[in-house]
Amino acid sequence: MKITVIGTGFVGVVTAAVYASFGHEVVGLDIDEKKIDSLRHSKVPFYEPNLEELLVHTQKEGKLTFTTSYKDAITDSDVIVVAVGTPSAADGNADLRFVFAASESAAPYLKEQAVVVIKSTVPPGTLPKVEEHIKKYTKVDFATASVPEFLKEGTAVHDTLHPDRIVIGATKEYAFSVLADLHKPLQAPIIRISPESAQMAKYAANAYLATRITFINQIADLCEKNGADVQEVIDAISEDKRVGGHYWYPGFGYGGSCFPKDVKELAHYSRSVGEDGNLFNKIHELNEYRISKLLDQYGQEIGGFEEKTVAVLGLSFKPNTDDMREAPSVKVIPYLLSKGAKVQGFDPKALPVVKYFIPDDKNVSYHETITAACKGADIIIALIEWSEIVAFDFAKVRENKKQIFIDARNQFEKKQIEKLGYQYFGVGR
Ligand SMILES: NC(=O)c1ccc[n+]([C@@H]2O[C@H](COP(=O)([O-])OP(=O)(O)OC[C@H]3O[C@@H](n4cnc5c(N)ncnc54)[C@H](O)[C@@H]3O)[C@@H](O)[C@H]2O)c1
Incomplete structure (x- = not known):
């Protein structure tokens, strides 16, 4: 299979290298020439354990190349994975400019029955918009799908090679079948749902984890007032199987490239659909301060x-x-x-x-x-x-x-x- 990954950031490089390690012909595409030049020399422009080794290996095998040319990268590609950034705009809305720009740039070179996968985190309702952008520049029959990414920075290679599940939000049968085949070597449960459910699942997972952090911080604040120790409280509640002992991080709140942005975007989404009192507005506010x-x-x-x-x-x-x-x-x-x-x-x-x-x-x-x-x-x-x-x-x-x-x-x-x-x-x- 020929696969193109658009956007060689944290998600894109790891995804490209892992697909290449399955033996596919993978091209990593980015508009950032410096980044591509560095990746061509197997130099990862950020720190991620084990990634450089995987890059060296897959490049040596001739399975992974990098380019800034949409024409070279997209022509003949069976699967195009969009993994560009989706930063939050000032009002908290997901800024989809990069997703739409990448889709439009790829469109003229799509082959018949190409599958365009949106891996970037995007709000429900994005796929029809992506299709509109693509259709402006091509007449071929193509399919879109949402395959959200759940990797964690710091263990990204391991997470991508050993995912808990692969979520595929695809409506066209051939798109689902191509993507199910692509992920088969991972031996992970494949969850086929609608694109909207896939997009909500990504936000829900991150919002849940962010809420867990905020929840225990709220408990910590109350412990400060009464001499309790939040770590002892965690020990006690963790034994309850409904609560569980994982992912308790009382501290300075959640950060990183995903949780703050995704909670903010989900909060914005809730307001945009008339759910102004939605919990995630408060979670975002508590973490912010x-x-x-x-x-x-x-x-x-x-x-x-x-x-x-x-x-x-x-x-x-x-x-x-x-x-x-x-x-x-x-x-x-x-x-x-x-x-x-x-x-x-x-x-x-x-x-x-x-x-x-x-x-x-x-x-x-x-x-x-x-x-x-x-x-x-x-x-x-x-x-x-x-x-x-x-x-x-x-x-x-x-x-x-x-x-x-x-x-x-x-x-x-x-x-x-x-x-x-x-x-x-x-x-x-
Ligand atoms: N970083 C994570 O841990 C993580 C985990 C899961 C999901 N995600 C989601 O994955 C997406 C990508 O995140 P990231 O952290 O890898 O982003 P990033 O900012 O590290 O990388 C994005 C890359 O896309 C490139 N790009 C932008 N516009 C382009 C275009 N038109 N054509 C080609 N390349 C273009 C940029 O130059 C950059 O290299 C986001 O939606 C993010 O929310 C990230």
Whole structure:
């Protein structure tokens, strides 16, 4: 099968490499020449474990190529996978410009019975619009389908090779059959539903996980008021099989390239269909103000941040990625600077991209080691649970002065940190 993946971002590159590993002829297509040039040399322009190895392997086998030419990429392709970005517009609406532009650019080169798959996260009702855009530029018979992506950055290759399920929202029989065949090697349950259900399923999955995070943060806030420890509460509720023990992350709220955007888009969608009181409006609002609420609270307890040196450990939105889209650090660092603090940041992978997310400031510096970032710190914020941060011996950076340790993801034992002489603050404990 010849497959073209349009958009070689996090989702597109992983998808292209995995399809190529099944032996298909795969072309990765992007308008970003720098990115394509780098991918041609098997260099992934972001950090994702195991991806480079898969790229090298599939390129060596001659199964995966990259181009910026729509004509070369689309001509003769059986399946065209659209994996371009769908950022939220200012009002929260999903901005589908890239999806429509990619569809239109591909249209003139589509062959008969080509299947155009929308992998980007899009609201229900998008496929007919995509078809309208394509039909402006072709007369061939083609099919569209929605195959949402559920991978997680940091484990994207593993997730794509071992998915929990493949969701195929296709109306035409031949499109479903081609896509079911394509995903057969994954040996995952294939769920055939309508395109609208597939699109809602993607939003529902992310909105549920975001809600779980917001829910436990709400419980954490109440624990703060009564001496309960949210981690103990989690232990207790996890034993209830209806609740379960997975995915409890009390802390500074959810971030990343998907949850904030998808919840915002679902909230916007709810308003656009007259469901103004929909829960996701509130979830979005609670998460939006989570970080300033917590920092205001810590600030009050520790006598403010002014003229304090603060080590911020973990700048990416979660461990094992250098993605800083909607990372907590992007709010935490400007907040601290605005309160007159001096910030010293550390991250194992994200330092090269920090400048694209946090404006330069004379009071902020970034460091290659935890030790350097903690030098002279009055306050240490363990923001993201990178294993090197969680495993670090904070006795090594204990200085002969009062030091505060803020455990933003409840990764440390309060007593152990206190034993080192730090004043400990967690979340909801
Ligand atoms: N990143 C994730 O973890 C993740 C997980 C599941 C779903 N998704 C969804 O997948 C989609 C892609 O996300 P991403 O994180 O990979 O995005 P990304 O921003 O990393 O990559 C998008 C790529 O599309 C390219 N592009 C834009 N317009 C184009 C065009 N007209 N033609 C060719 N290329 C074009 C960009 O240059 C960029 O390289 C989004 O809808 C996102 O919500 C992302």
